[in-house]
Amino acid sequence: MRTSTPSPAEITPPEVYARRRRFLKTSIGAGLVAAGAVSPAPTFAAPLKFGAGASKRDYASGETPTPLQHVTGYNNFYEFGTDKEDPARLAHRLKTAPWQVSLEGLVKKPVTLGSEEILQLAPLEERIYRLRCVEGWSMVIPWLGFPLDVLLKRVEPLGSAKYVEFISAVQPEAMPGVKGRVLDWPYVEGLRLDEARHPLTLLALGLYGEVLPKQNGAPLRLVVPWKYGFKSAKSLVAIRFTEHEPRSSWMKAAPREYGFYSNVNPAVDHPRWSQASERRIGEFRKRPTLLFNGYGDEVARLYSGMDLRKHF
Amino acid sequence: MPLAALKALTFLLCLLPLAYYGWGAWHDLLGANPVEAVTRGLGTWTLNLLLITLAVTPLRKLTGWHMALRLRRMLGLFVFFYAALHLTSYLWFDQFFDWSAIAADILKRPFITVGMAAFVLLIPLAATSSHFAIRQLGGRRWQALHRTVYVIAILAVLHYFWLVKADLSQPLLYGGILCGLLGLRVWWREQERREQLAGKYQPKNISLKPRNRIIPILPER
Numbered sequence: 001m002r003t004s005t006p007s008p009a010e011i012t013p014p015e016v017y018a019r020r021r022r023f024l025k026t027s028i029g030a031g032l033v034a035a036g037a038v039s040p041a042p043t044f045a046a047p048l049k050f051g052a053g054a055s056k057r058d059y060a061s062g063e064t065p066t067p068l069q070h071v072t073g074y075n076n077f078y079e080f081g082t083d084k085e086d087p088a089r090l091a092h093r094l095k096t097a098p099w100q101v102s103l104e105g106l107v108k109k110p111v112t113l114g115s116e117e118i119l120q121l122a123p124l125e126e127r128i129y130r131l132r133c134v135e136g137w138s139m140v141i142p143w144l145g146f147p148l149d150v151l152l153k154r155v156e157p158l159g160s161a162k163y164v165e166f167i168s169a170v171q172p173e174a175m176p177g178v179k180g181r182v183l184d185w186p187y188v189e190g191l192r193l194d195e196a197r198h199p200l201t202l203l204a205l206g207l208y209g210e211v212l213p214k215q216n217g218a219p220l221r222l223v224v225p226w227k228y229g230f231k232s233a234k235s236l237v238a239i240r241f242t243e244h245e246p247r248s249s250w251m252k253a254a255p256r257e258y259g260f261y262s263n264v265n266p267a268v269d270h271p272r273w274s275q276a277s278e279r280r281i282g283e284f285r286k287r288p289t290l291l292f293n294g295y296g297d298e299v300a301r302l303y304s305g306m307d308l309r310k311h312f
Numbered sequence: 313m314p315l316a317a318l319k320a321l322t323f324l325l326c327l328l329p330l331a332y333y334g335w336g337a338w339h340d341l342l343g344a345n346p347v348e349a350v351t352r353g354l355g356t357w358t359l360n361l362l363l364i365t366l367a368v369t370p371l372r373k374l375t376g377w378h379m380a381l382r383l384r385r386m387l388g389l390f391v392f393f394y395a396a397l398h399l400t401s402y403l404w405f406d407q408f409f410d411w412s413a414i415a416a417d418i419l420k421r422p423f424i425t426v427g428m429a430a431f432v433l434l435i436p437l438a439a440t441s442s443h444f445a446i447r448q449l450g451g452r453r454w455q456a457l458h459r460t461v462y463v464i465a466i467l468a469v470l471h472y473f474w475l476v477k478a479d480l481s482q483p484l485l486y487g488g489i490l491c492g493l494l495g496l497r498v499w500w501r502e503q504e505r506r507e508q509l510a511g512k513y514q515p516k517n518i519s520l521k522p523r524n525r526i527i528p529i530l531p532e533r
Contacts, residue, residue: 074344082479085343135477137345182479253478272421272474274413281344285408 051144051209054124059200059225061294065128065208066139070281072213076133077234078183079168079175080215086177087215093174094235096219105165105241108156115219119205121154122146126209127202132264132293134228138278143223144206149197151239157193161241164196165189166222166233183249189233190246190260191224192302200225200298226295228262259312263303264293268312315382322383326390329357330397347405354398359468359486361391366465366493373500385441388461392438395431423474430467433460462497465490 065071077087099115124144132138152164168187170178178185195201202223205212212218217234224231230250240246250258257271266276266289277286292299303311313321333350336342342349365387372380407414417424437458439445446454469490473483 070344078478082477084345137348180479180481269420272423274417274421276413279345279347284347284405286406 049209050206050211051124051126054126054144056126056128058128059295060128060130060140063128063130063140065142066281068208071139071141071207072215074281075215076135076229077215077217079170079177079185079187079235081177082182090174090176091214091218093171094169094214094218095171095174096214096235099219099237101220101236102238103151103155104238106158106161106243107241108158109154111155115205118151118203118220122150124205129202129223129225130293131223131225131229131232132278132289134230134258134262134270134275136273136275136278137281138289139281142208143202143204144209144212145202145204145220145223147199148201148203148222149199151203152197155241157241160243162193163242163245164191164193165238165240165242165246166191166236167238167240168217168233169235169237182253184252185249186237187233187249188246189222189231189248190242191231192245193241194302195224195299198299198302200295226264226292226299228264230258231262261303261308261311263308263312264289265291265308265312267291268309315379318379319383319386322386326361326387329353329360329394347401351398351401351405354394354401355472358391358394358398359472361387361394362461362465362468363486363489363493365391366461366490370493370496389438389441392434395434399428399431423471426467426474427471430464430471433464433467437461437464462494465494 073088074084075087076084077091080087080090096115100112101115101118102110102112104110123146125146126142126144128140128142130138131141166189168189170186172178191201202225203220204217204223205220207213207216212221217232217236220236221234222232222236231248245260248258248260250262251260264275269275275289278289279286290296333342333353337346337350340346365384368380368384368387372378403409403414407417418428419425437460440449440454440457449457469483469487472486473480476483
């Protein structure tokens with residue numbers, strides 16, 4: 001049963017409302033809106049204190065978080081286009097309310113949950129993680145969310161479930177990128193069940209104390225900090241438990257270049273470029289890339305005995 | 313427009329991309345990853361100017377605007393200028409002059425290999441751009457040497473193809489334009505060859521073997 005009462009996340013706080021009105025009233029603001037340069041529907045339609053009361057933990061060894069403007073202005077979200085600036089420009093079109101996530105496949109209790117229900121499942125934690133993109137750049141991002149396992153436990157995976165497949169939203173009217181065939185839509189990613197249940201694997205609903213901006217994968221996304229960024233699928237609509245290894249969109253696009261595991265590894269190059277170093281956004285010099293993006297102590301045991309070159 | 317003014321205007325226009333990236337870098341207007349923006353931008357403008365240079369001859373033939381030819385040397389030298397800056401930005405901002413890493417990159421990464429090859433092939437063209445060099449080489453040899461620009465252009469577009477992650481639309485656009493520019497030349501040459509074979513240029517009373525009259529693609533040995 002649905003009511004028309006807005007959820008707390010949808011209510012614009014008065015100070016933000018007043019700021020927007022002031023902006024729109026000025027001729028320059030109105031001109032920009034009319035010219036389509038500025039969207040009248042802001043990306044941050046969120047209360048300012050979304051993450052208030054969240055426990056905070058730094059998983060990035062005290063490294064300075066990347067400025068918010070870069071975290072929200074430099075994104076790979078190919079559904080909105082392949083330029084880094086496309087998501088920030090176009091993602092406001094994404095319809096995030098109502099939002100349903102289907103938990104399905106090899107589980108005892110399949111269920112479809114609204115994003116608001118998922119938000120209530122566990123207290124939010126702030127976790128500062130490094131994010132390493134396969135292209136050779138990296139950021140440090142304070143995410144808000146909780147371990148994905150909280151959600152996975154709820155549906156009671158069957159013994160036959162060995163993998164988890166993550167499926168992102170496709171909204172053709174909002175996403176110009178899905179009209180092209182750069183990738184096979186919907187965007188699909190996958191993890192082994194033990195990777196998905198690892199305590200570092202986060203279901204993120206926010207960043208920098210705010211509701212997740214749309215260009216970063218609102219309303220909820222995966223964050224797997226020891227893998228290349230593309231593994232952390234955005235704007236999830238389905239989580240499916242499977243017996244066999246899922247084939248991700250990137251594996252389908254270039255099987256020689258993108259493997260299922262895609263763990264950050266300076267010793268295993270992308271076939272076309274080196275992964276030995278990375279440029280932290282905001283820094284001039286490059287820094288060496290760390291095995292498992294620096295999370296080896298926590299996750300290396302998941303891959304003991306595996307040839308990481310073969311299982312790239 | 314007098315030639316001198318046209319040349320001055322072309323010179324200034326060719327400097328605009330550099331001014332854009334210089335200004336943008338200084339005032340931090342190039343987004344989250346300015347280093348990449350500069351490197352990519354310089355590469356894009358190398359390719360843009362290369363295609364513009366290759367468009368001079370077709371433009372002249374199609375429009376009869378012969379003055380365009382007088383701009384070609386400057387355009388070609390700007391191709392070299394932007395290529396050198398593009399290479400420098402890679403050596404400096406990407407590799408920080410780590411020569412062993414650079415050598416490994418050139419050997420291991422096909423897109424770096426072809427990019428480097430294109431640059432190396434550009435050097436003799438830039439070095440022989442003066443009237444003096446043309447006289448020293450002789451027109452025919454000079455022209456043969458400068459035909460390597462077709463190979464350079466193909467390598468440059470390939471360099472772009474192998475660099476992009478998934479979205480090939482931009483490299484395809486460049487590749488399509490290059491195909492058009494090279495295709496026109498092939499077509500014109502074929503027309504000329506047929507006309508010669510048909511004896512169009514052959515004086516009636518002199519008997520010459522037609523094959524001797526065909527324009528050689530390579531210089532005569």
